[in-house]
Amino acid sequence: MVTLNINGRDVQVDADPSTPILWALRDNLNMTGTKFGCGMAMCGACTVHLEGQAIRSCVTPISAAVGQKISTIEAMSADKVGKAVQDAWVKHDVPQCGYCQSGQVMSATALLRMNKAPTDSDIDNAMSGNICRCGTYQRIRAAIKDAAKSIA
Ligand code: FES
């Protein structure tokens, strides 16, 4: 058993310590908001926060998260910055198919926690690892700017 702190709660996961966080979330804990895309840290669909930093849960073993705080998309509506991002996502009608969007929201939230007024280039740098095959990038950028204004 491995104890993980997820969204403010300690949970027991019956898995090998080398298991990626993504599998523990989806398969052990039935938290399916975090998505599997590439499994190789190439797409960002699996993004969660570890101690507030955006990480790729498909390549991060649960052993690396012991004693640290994991946050997932399921907790973002109760987070001031995460809620502002989600509200801006709705206002700008960002998602198309939606598959990449939980990862996009997690990366955008991590960005806005560190940088309250990101420039286009800050946004491009922070979001470059989150691929959207539907090409929602312009709406993502607009929504991040709007969210930044709303939390200023
Ligand atoms: S599923 Fe983790 S980066 Fe693609």
Ligand code: FES
């Ligand atoms: S909204 Fe379809 S992959 Fe991003």
